[in-house]
Amino acid sequence: MQEMIIYISGKITGFDTYExxxxxxxxxxxxxxxxxxIINPTEVVLPEICDWDDYMAICLRLLDKAxxxxxxxxxxxxxxxxxxxxxxLENDIDVLWPESSPYR
Numbered sequence: 001m002q003e004m005i006i007y008i009s010g011k012i013t014g015f016d017t018y019e020x021x022x023x024x025x026x027x028x029x030x031x032x033x034x035x036x037x038i039i040n041p042t043e044v045v046l047p048e049i050c051d052w053d054d055y056m057a058i059c060l061r062l063l064d065k066a067x068x069x070x071x072x073x074x075x076x077x078x079x080x081x082x083x084x085x086x087x088x089l090e091n092d093i094d095v096l097w098p099e100s101s102p103y104r
Contacts, residue, residue, distance in 0.1 A: 004036035006096065007063045009084040010072025013052070018042060025072060039066060056080055060087055070096040071103065 008025050012018045022042040029038050041059045059080070063069060069088040075081035088095055097104040 004033055004068060005039065005066045006033065006036050006068045006070050007039040007066035007084070007088075007093075008041065008070050008072065009063075009075055009081045009088075011074040011078035011081060012042065013078065013080070015074065015078075021072060021074075025070060029070060039063075052080070056083065059084065063087055063093065064091065066093055068094045068096050071098075071101070073098055073101055076103075 006029055008022055008029070010018070010021060010025070012022075015021070019042050022040050026038045026040045029036065039062050041055075041062065044055065044058055044062070046054055046058065060083075063084055066088075069084060071081070071085060075085060085095070087093075
């Protein structure tokens with residue numbers, strides 16, 4: 001069986017507590033899917049000369065390594081997360097949703 005690799009996707013830009021939301025999602029995913037590798041894009045740190053497009057390029061490459069994408073509830077308010085969601089659908093990456101999500 002293939003190893004489960006889960007990429008977390010959600011709003012970052014303009015969301016003051018994004019680090020907390022992504023950290024909590026990672027902790028929940030570790031508990032729910034023992035042994036899965038969790039990719040938290042908020043842990044990616046690039047030099048200050050890099051911009052949103054640079055981060056998206058890296059994040060899409062990380063998403064390509066995932067077997068699943070976990071969509072935080074606020075994903076629809078994020079251009080980047082919407083791009084990641086579409087990329088996942090186009091590349092047969094399974095989508096995971098929070099229990100509370102209206103998008104399930």
